[in-house]
Amino acid sequence: MTVHPNDPTLPEARMHVVLPGAAVTAKIASSDSCIRGKSASFVRHIGVDLSGTPLEGTFLAGQSFGVVVPGLDAKGRPHKVRLYSIASPSYGEDGFGRVISTTCKRTIEEIADENDPTRSDGHPLILGVCSNWLCDRGVGDEVLVSGPNGKRFVLPTDPSAHDYIFLATGTGIAPFRGMIHELLVGPPEGSPWRAKWSGPCRSRIHLVMGTPYRTDLLYDEWFRALATAHENFTYHTVISREPLPQPGHGPHAHHYVATRMEHFRPLLASNRTLIYACGLAGMQVGVFQALATAGLGGGYLTVHEEIAQIHPSQWTTEQIKRRVRPTHRCMLEVY
Ligand SMILES: Cc1cc2nc3c(=O)[nH]c(=O)nc-3n(C[C@H](O)[C@H](O)[C@H](O)COP(=O)(O)OP(=O)(O)OC[C@H]3O[C@@H](n4cnc5c(N)ncnc54)[C@H](O)[C@@H]3O)c2cc1C
Incomplete structure (x- = not known):
């Protein structure tokens, strides 16, 4: 790579x-x-x-x-x-x-x-x-x-050197509970880790959590409380299967980002930003396509020449799985 x-x-x-x-x-x-x-x-x-x-x-x-x-x-x-x-x-x-x-x-x-x-x-x-x-x-x-x-899906050595977009589906929230604890809450008094902790991270941190139903949200109260306490942390919830005013299913995490691209664009365009996505296998397909379609794939994706001439919105799932790879600024854990 x-x-x-x-x-x-x-x-x-x-x-x-x-x-x-x-x-x-x-x-x-x-x-x-x-x-x-x-x-x-x-x-x-x-x-x-x-x-x-x-x-x-x-x-x-x-x-x-x-x-x-x-x-x-x-x-x-x-x-x-x-x-x-x-x-x-x-x-x-x-x-x-x-x-x-x-x-x-x-x-x-x-x-x-x-x-x-x-x-x-x-x-x-x-x-x-x-x-x-x-x-x-x-x-x-x-x-x-x-x-x-696993050795790649971890926070950087200097957390303040980066901003973060964490994308989770279902139990994919697990690593972000740990990471966000580390970024914002820190080790308790008496912990040997306390001396190394330099206080709440002031970087921009966005967590996008996708679940089928509102009742499936995990650690929801904890994330809400953190978002209230830390103005640099934004917690987004995306519910895919609850009834919508119009027919059809609601958005998944990557649709949410794609449809709010103007909101996320400055963060995604910054070369400080790291993306971490964790959850169901296949979630990376939508994430990669949304980034590339918005012209923001640059720092996060490597696209094989075989599909480089095709507009990203036309890429098939198979092409994305085989021909698009994340860079070191886009961490994936899917299962
Ligand atoms: C890196 C990584 C991190 C993970 N993190 C988490 C996490 O944080 N939380 C979490 O909940 N999971 C996590 N998982 C998934 C976890 O490892 C297990 O795969 C999951 O809990 C299912 O295991 P199981 O033994 O309960 O199911 P299994 O018994 O292994 O069954 C798995 C699937 O196999 C099929 N299957 C099983 N038995 C039959 C049968 N008799 N007939 C037909 N089909 C069958 C079914 O589709 C079933 O859903 C992670 C996986 C990976 C790779």
Whole structure:
């Protein structure tokens, strides 16, 4: 990847201190619902106490950790590791890097399989193995963990050198809870991280959070309170499926930015700005297209010559997935 003068300098993130095959035992420190109201989805904010393991103090906000469900899968093999973004800042929930957290959504689906006679009712219920196991744990229960994972989706070494647009869908909010805590709230008194913290970051920070329904907003009150307390932080919520005055679905996070391009343009055009997008696989397609269509792809995207002559609004999803790459100023974590 080409390095540009305004690329962020990222800290050296530690990775794979503990491998999934040798996962260590941690304990559930907390488990609380983090949706805004009654919702069709179930999402929990889960604290994990790493005390006494080699993972203590190793995580940076934005990284993820592995969870290994004990026992064997349907094929008699050990369960594969699942990754979860940490929702805590680098100093952890406790200020000492001992308690990390995540934002775990129970996977609940009906998936038909006509070739499987055990599913003859045509609408079998699929309960995701790890997310439901993790959400079922209570405080004090043991959990096998590994990590840290990922080194690029982290805040720059000097946060004040940049402005930020954070784009989240659903549990993609997790890393931004940690990052925004670090940028605006900071480590508590007594934390060894406190001396290194230079106070609330004064950069421009925009968080765009997209969910299907208003009740699916995560950590909503916390973000609202921060937006009230810090004039440089703006919290945008984008609801895609609630009834609109006109027929059809409401906007997704990238539509929101695209339709308010004149509002976002000065920020996006600034070479200080970094974009972080986290959430459902595929969300990057809309983000890349919106940026390029507005003529703002320059610092954030590398476009393959094969499609360079095509107007970005005409790019197909396949072309964007194969022929557009983010630069160091556009960080992606999609799953
Ligand atoms: C970097 C990264 C970060 C992540 N961060 C988060 C996070 O912060 N929060 C979060 O909630 N998730 C996160 N995830 C996703 C997480 O890792 C898991 O993939 C998710 O929780 C589902 O795992 P599961 O074991 O519950 O579901 P699984 O059991 O693995 O099932 C997953 C899917 O497989 C299919 N499937 C499963 N069983 C069957 C079956 N019997 N028949 C047909 N289809 C089936 C279904 O489509 C199902 O939805 C992240 C993933 C990555 C890669």
